[in-house]
Amino acid sequence: MSAFMLPKGMFTLRGQCNEKDRHLLLNFKHTLVDPSTILSDWTRERDCCEWAGVRCDNTTGRVVELSLPCSPESSPPDGCDDEKSHCLTGDLNLSLLQLEFLNYLDLSNNDFQAIVQKGSEDVTNCDNMPFVHHPHSCENSSNLHYLDLSENENLYIDNIHWLSRVSSLKYLSLGGIDLQKEIDWLQLATLLPSLTELHLDGCSLRNINPSLPFVNFTSLEVLDLPFNAFSTQFLPHWLFNLSDLTVVDLRYNHFQGQLPKSLLNLRNIKELLLTDNKLSGLIPGWLGQLEYLQVLGFAGNMFCGPIPSTLGNLSSLIVLDVRSNYLNDSVPESLGQLLKLELLSLGDNHLTGHLTDRIFANLSNLEYLSMGSPGLIFDFHSLWVPPFQLEELILTNMTGPKLPPWIYTQTSLISLEIGSSRISFEPKDKFWGFATQLAKLELHDNWVKGDMSNVLLDNRWIILDSNKFESGLPRLSPNVVLFSASDSSFQGSLSPLLCQKMNGNSQLRYIDLSNNSLSGELTDCWMKWKSLVIVKLSNNNLTGTIPPSLSFLSNLTILQLDKNVLFGKIPFSLKNCQNLQILDLEENKLSGSIPNWIGHNVKVLLLRSNQLSGTIPLRICQLFSLTILDLADNKISGSIPTCLHNMTAMAFPPSSITRMPSFCFTALSDTLVFVDSVMLHAKGQGLIYKKHLQLVRAIDLSSNNMSGTIPPGLFSLNQLQFLNLSHNQFEGNIPREIGGLKQLESLDLASNRLSGEIPPSLAQLTFLGTLNLSFNNFSGKIPSGTQLQGFDPQCYAGNSELCGAPLQKNCTDQQDMEPIEGNNSQGDEFLPSFYIGLGVGFATAFWGVNVAIFFNRNVRHSYFRFLYYIRDELYVTMVLRMNCFRR
Incomplete structure (x- = not known):
C-alpha cells in the first residue's frame, strides 16, 4: 500500500503537461529525500499530469492540485507520533508557489526540514525560459485557495513573509510547525483578505497583540490557535470584532482575566473552546444569549461561583465542559433543558448539594457524562432507568456505600472511570461481570480492597493505578492490550499472571506493575507474551536473575527492571531485543561486564548502582541514537573511550531520530498517550524526566574506578546538558574544548586527580547552573567572569593552589603577573636583564x-x-x- 494518501477524485489525465509547470515540479523534487520512492514516476519521459499526487486542468493541462500528505497508516500500532521514516523529507522548495494555476496544495504530515527557494532563479528569469510566451508566466499563483503544511514538526520556518505571495488563500494550516521566531504572524495573516480558516495549533506562538482593537480578517470564520504560548492579562480585544467567526479554539494557552461582555459580538459563534487557560471570575449568565452556540469548553481554568442557570437557554448546545474549575453551589436543574446535549462534564469542581435523576430525565442524547465533587451527593432513585445510553462515564469523589444502580443499565458503555472514591464494588461478581463488556476500565486513587487473584480481566485497556488492593495480581485474557497497575499495593509472585494458561495468543503490549510489593523471581514465562512493547516492573522486591525468555519479546522498546534485587549477569539473550530503546536496570545487584551487544536503537541506558566491572566497551561509541548514558556507582575501570564523539545524538539538536518511545491507545474518539519517565541523577539530586525526556542529553560515569585523561573528543557532544565524572581517578588537565558544550547545565568533576589551571573557556558556558570541581589538584586563578564567580566556594574546595573569587584566598601580585596560557617565556627574562644593564652603564x-x-x-x-x-x-x-x- 502506498505511504501517501491521494485525495478522492484524483485521476490520470492525458493532456499535454505545461513545460513551465514540469520545470517547477522538478525543482521541488530536486531538494527532497523520497525514502518511499513515491515520486519515482516524476520523470521527463512521462507527462507531469500523470505524476503521483498531481492533477491538471482537463482543458489547459496546467497543474491545479498537488496532494502528497504522508499517510499515518504505515505507523506502528503502538506509536503515538506518526513514524516518519517513510515520509518525504529534505527541503521544501517554495518554487511551487509559482505554479500560477495551482489552487490546492497539501504536503501535511511529512518530515520537511527547511524552506528554500533553490532553482527558483531559473524560473523567475523569464529570459532563460524559452517556453515562456507571455509576461505573466513568472508570477506567483493567484489561484491557491488551500495550503496545508501541518504536522511537519521538524520544519524550520523563521518567518512566513512568503505568504504575501499567495493572497488568494482561503484555508491555511501550519499546525505543529514551530513559528516562535515569527512575531508578526498576525499582521501577515491579515494580508490574506479571502482567508476563512486559519489553523496555527501547536506553533509555539507568543505574540497575539491583545491590545490591538481591530484586525483585518474580513472573511475569517474559523480561528484555530490551541497549544501555543500566549500569555496575556485578557483575551485579545480584536477577537470580539470578528463578527463572522463560528469557531474559536484557544485551548491550552495562558490567557488570564475574565470573560468580557464583548464576547456577545460573536453572534454567529458555534464553538467556543477556552480549555486549560488561566481565566477566572464568574461564568457570566449573559452567555445564554449566544443562541447558535453548540460547543462550550471552559475546562481547566479558574472559574468560580455557580454554574449560571441561564446556560439552560442554549437550546443548540451539544457539548458543555466545565470540569476542573472552582465552581461551587448546586448543579442548576435548568441544564435538564439542553435536549441536544451529548457531552456533559462537571467533574473536579467544588459543587455541592444533591444530584438527582430529575436533571437527567430529558437528556436522551447524552453519550458522555463526567461528574463528581467532594461535596456533591449522588441522590438517584434505586429503580431509576436513564433515558440515555452512555458510551463514556466518569465518576469521582463518590462516598456512597455502593455504585449507583443505574450504571448497570448502561449496555452501550465503552469506558468507565472511577477515581478518588471510597465506595464498595460489592457484589464483586456483579461489578467485574459488568466491567467485562467495557473496552476501557480505569479505577484510580480509590480505597478498594478485596482479593483480585481470582478475577479475570477481559478489557482491552485496564488502569488500576494508585489503589489499595493488598492482594495478588488478577489474571488477564488474551484480549488485554494495556494493563497498568502501579502503586496499588499488589503482593505476591508474578507467576500466576505470566504463567497462566491462555486460549489464544496474547495481545498485551503494555504492562506496568511498578511501585508495588511484588516478590519472587521474574519467572521464565515471557515467551507467552511476545506482543509486549513496554515492560515496567520498577521498585518491587523481585529477585533472581534476568530470565532468558525475555529475549522472545522481539518488539520490546522499553524494559524497566530498576530498584529490585536482581543479581547475576545481564544476559546475552537480550541481544535479540533489537528494538530496545530504553533499558533501565539501575539499583540492583547485577555483576559482570557492560554488554558489548547492546542494540544500535538504544537511546537511554541506565545501569547505575550495580556491581558491574571491567571497562566500557567500544560498542558504546556505535550507539548513534544514545542520548542518556548512566553507568555511575559501579566498579568500572579503565579510561573513557576516545570514540565517544561518535554518539551523534548528543551532538545534534533533537529530531525524529531521538524521539522517545511512547504508547498510544485509541478508544472512541480519544487517544491516551503513555510517555515513559525515568529518574536521572543530575544537579546533585534525583530528577524525574517524562514530558521532556527526549530533550535530555546526559553522561554519568561517577563513582567508579576509572582513570586516564579526559579525551577532548568528549566535548564535541555539544548538546550535552549533564556531565558527571566525579569520584574516579582521572588525571591531567580539563581540555579547553570544554567551552564547546554550550548547552551544559551541570558539570561535576569532583574527587579526581585533575590538575592544571581551570580553562577560561569554562566561563563561557552561560547555561551552567551546577558546578563541582572540589578535591582535585587545580591551581592558579579561577578565570574571571560572573559565571564562575557566582558559584559557592565549596565548588572549589580541596584545591589548595586555587585562588581568586569566590574563594577568600587572593592571588599574589606575582601570580597576577604570571603569563597566561600561550605567552612566550622569553618575555619573563627581559626585565631582570634590562635592570642589570642599566646599573652597569651608570x-x-x-x-x-x-x-x-x-x-x-x-x-x-x-x-x-x-x-x-x-x-x-x-x-x-x-x-x-x-x-x-x-x-
Whole structure:
C-alpha cells in the first residue's frame, strides 16, 4: 500500500503537461529525500499530469492540485507520533508557489526540514525560459485557495513573509510547525483578505497583540490557535470584532482575566473552546444569549461561583465542559433543558448539594457524562432507568456505600472511570461481570480492597493505578492490550499472571506493575507474551536473575527492571531485543561486564548502582541514537573511550531520530498517550524526566574506578546538558574544548586527580547552573567572569593552589603577573636583564668622568670654570627675582 494518501477524485489525465509547470515540479523534487520512492514516476519521459499526487486542468493541462500528505497508516500500532521514516523529507522548495494555476496544495504530515527557494532563479528569469510566451508566466499563483503544511514538526520556518505571495488563500494550516521566531504572524495573516480558516495549533506562538482593537480578517470564520504560548492579562480585544467567526479554539494557552461582555459580538459563534487557560471570575449568565452556540469548553481554568442557570437557554448546545474549575453551589436543574446535549462534564469542581435523576430525565442524547465533587451527593432513585445510553462515564469523589444502580443499565458503555472514591464494588461478581463488556476500565486513587487473584480481566485497556488492593495480581485474557497497575499495593509472585494458561495468543503490549510489593523471581514465562512493547516492573522486591525468555519479546522498546534485587549477569539473550530503546536496570545487584551487544536503537541506558566491572566497551561509541548514558556507582575501570564523539545524538539538536518511545491507545474518539519517565541523577539530586525526556542529553560515569585523561573528543557532544565524572581517578588537565558544550547545565568533576589551571573557556558556558570541581589538584586563578564567580566556594574546595573569587584566598601580585596560557617565556627574562644593564652603564659613565678630571689638567680646569660659571648665573638670577617680589 502506498505511504501517501491521494485525495478522492484524483485521476490520470492525458493532456499535454505545461513545460513551465514540469520545470517547477522538478525543482521541488530536486531538494527532497523520497525514502518511499513515491515520486519515482516524476520523470521527463512521462507527462507531469500523470505524476503521483498531481492533477491538471482537463482543458489547459496546467497543474491545479498537488496532494502528497504522508499517510499515518504505515505507523506502528503502538506509536503515538506518526513514524516518519517513510515520509518525504529534505527541503521544501517554495518554487511551487509559482505554479500560477495551482489552487490546492497539501504536503501535511511529512518530515520537511527547511524552506528554500533553490532553482527558483531559473524560473523567475523569464529570459532563460524559452517556453515562456507571455509576461505573466513568472508570477506567483493567484489561484491557491488551500495550503496545508501541518504536522511537519521538524520544519524550520523563521518567518512566513512568503505568504504575501499567495493572497488568494482561503484555508491555511501550519499546525505543529514551530513559528516562535515569527512575531508578526498576525499582521501577515491579515494580508490574506479571502482567508476563512486559519489553523496555527501547536506553533509555539507568543505574540497575539491583545491590545490591538481591530484586525483585518474580513472573511475569517474559523480561528484555530490551541497549544501555543500566549500569555496575556485578557483575551485579545480584536477577537470580539470578528463578527463572522463560528469557531474559536484557544485551548491550552495562558490567557488570564475574565470573560468580557464583548464576547456577545460573536453572534454567529458555534464553538467556543477556552480549555486549560488561566481565566477566572464568574461564568457570566449573559452567555445564554449566544443562541447558535453548540460547543462550550471552559475546562481547566479558574472559574468560580455557580454554574449560571441561564446556560439552560442554549437550546443548540451539544457539548458543555466545565470540569476542573472552582465552581461551587448546586448543579442548576435548568441544564435538564439542553435536549441536544451529548457531552456533559462537571467533574473536579467544588459543587455541592444533591444530584438527582430529575436533571437527567430529558437528556436522551447524552453519550458522555463526567461528574463528581467532594461535596456533591449522588441522590438517584434505586429503580431509576436513564433515558440515555452512555458510551463514556466518569465518576469521582463518590462516598456512597455502593455504585449507583443505574450504571448497570448502561449496555452501550465503552469506558468507565472511577477515581478518588471510597465506595464498595460489592457484589464483586456483579461489578467485574459488568466491567467485562467495557473496552476501557480505569479505577484510580480509590480505597478498594478485596482479593483480585481470582478475577479475570477481559478489557482491552485496564488502569488500576494508585489503589489499595493488598492482594495478588488478577489474571488477564488474551484480549488485554494495556494493563497498568502501579502503586496499588499488589503482593505476591508474578507467576500466576505470566504463567497462566491462555486460549489464544496474547495481545498485551503494555504492562506496568511498578511501585508495588511484588516478590519472587521474574519467572521464565515471557515467551507467552511476545506482543509486549513496554515492560515496567520498577521498585518491587523481585529477585533472581534476568530470565532468558525475555529475549522472545522481539518488539520490546522499553524494559524497566530498576530498584529490585536482581543479581547475576545481564544476559546475552537480550541481544535479540533489537528494538530496545530504553533499558533501565539501575539499583540492583547485577555483576559482570557492560554488554558489548547492546542494540544500535538504544537511546537511554541506565545501569547505575550495580556491581558491574571491567571497562566500557567500544560498542558504546556505535550507539548513534544514545542520548542518556548512566553507568555511575559501579566498579568500572579503565579510561573513557576516545570514540565517544561518535554518539551523534548528543551532538545534534533533537529530531525524529531521538524521539522517545511512547504508547498510544485509541478508544472512541480519544487517544491516551503513555510517555515513559525515568529518574536521572543530575544537579546533585534525583530528577524525574517524562514530558521532556527526549530533550535530555546526559553522561554519568561517577563513582567508579576509572582513570586516564579526559579525551577532548568528549566535548564535541555539544548538546550535552549533564556531565558527571566525579569520584574516579582521572588525571591531567580539563581540555579547553570544554567551552564547546554550550548547552551544559551541570558539570561535576569532583574527587579526581585533575590538575592544571581551570580553562577560561569554562566561563563561557552561560547555561551552567551546577558546578563541582572540589578535591582535585587545580591551581592558579579561577578565570574571571560572573559565571564562575557566582558559584559557592565549596565548588572549589580541596584545591589548595586555587585562588581568586569566590574563594577568600587572593592571588599574589606575582601570580597576577604570571603569563597566561600561550605567552612566550622569553618575555619573563627581559626585565631582570634590562635592570642589570642599566646599573652597569651608570657605573661605567660615572667612573669614566671622574678618571678624566683627575688625570687630565686641561679638562680639570675647564670643568671647574664651568662650575663657577653656573654658580654666577644662578646668583644673578636669584637676585633679580627677589627684587621683583619686593616691588
